[in-house]
Amino acid sequence: MSHHSYDGSTYPIREGLRGAHRDYWLALARPGTWFTGAQRIAIAAEVRNALACDFCRERKTALSPYALQGEHRSDTALPAQITDAVHRVITDQSRITQTYISQNAAQGFSEEKYVELVGIAVTVLSIDEFNRGLGLPLESLPEPVAGEPSGYRPAQASAGTGFVAMVPVNGANGAEADLWQNGKTANVLRALSLVPNAVREWMAVGREQYLSPRGMAQFRDIPGRSLNRMQMELVAGRVSSINECFY
């Protein structure tokens, strides 16, 4: 079965979007860097659970995310810490702290795993949100591909910018040479670079949903798009404002 064919839709969905979403679903099913394919798909399932989670809704209004005890809506076999992290990234991300990530790491939920989890959660969310925006049903999750995670960690990754280690601005070389060019990038591109494939995967989707890094420098009409740059930025800005995005 081919995912993201959008055959049931009457909307003119660009092939670029279909392809990016389809490719991501294929990548989601394969063994990742720190999680198996089955675990990656379980994380995707928790993204959907989080959006309907009563405990998350209640916790979001609490003075502190630690003020309430309760159980997440969940139908996967993921460990509680991992389920909680997915739900927090989706429903209460602005109250995630360095301490939260460090304490999880001390209990075996490493920052490498956390970064891969964030990459999966946000990319699945953005694909689901596209469907929801158009009033289309969510795509069924793929079947996992067997195999073991690679365990790859870029040697040049270091702490110091945010809550997790990242490839430094001048560190996109060797196996990471494709992440950004000429030693120039933005922190949001570096954010998940502890797991380079997480960057590659969300960038491939972002390139079609929004713009490529090269396209970011294009401020007039964008080839192949029906929105000009100002229209795109109005939508981007309004969504970001409601999400209380300082970045």
Next chain:
Amino acid sequence: MLSLSADITESDVDLRMVNGDETALAGDIRHGLVLMKFAEAVASRNEETLSHARQQLLQEAGAEVLVDAAAVAANFQRMVRIADSTGIPLDALSAAVSVGVRKELNLERFASAQNTPKGGVKQKLLSLIARPMALRMFNKMSE
């Protein structure tokens, strides 16, 4: 980015529309009101409002615009979560370029502003050079 885009295309844009101010929509953004309402509806997650906003955008701007607007909105549902979940600060150059915009839109009120150190005098001085430089550079690249 909206501010830079408006400056580069010499368009009349009132940035307060980003905060949902409908009185700020009189400028040069085509289909501004329906795009703004659609973006709001996606981010607010109210399905009834979203259904209405979708129909309005479809009727006024057409299906291709609706698809591209859904794609951009979906993308920015992700970006805030990447930034906040990893605690990244605003890059030094972006911070310098956006001093005025952040003040105008009162972005410091957001919890995630705490991940970016306060700029101070040095950043304000840098902003005087950075924004005109960025405009020149992007203008050239957009030609």
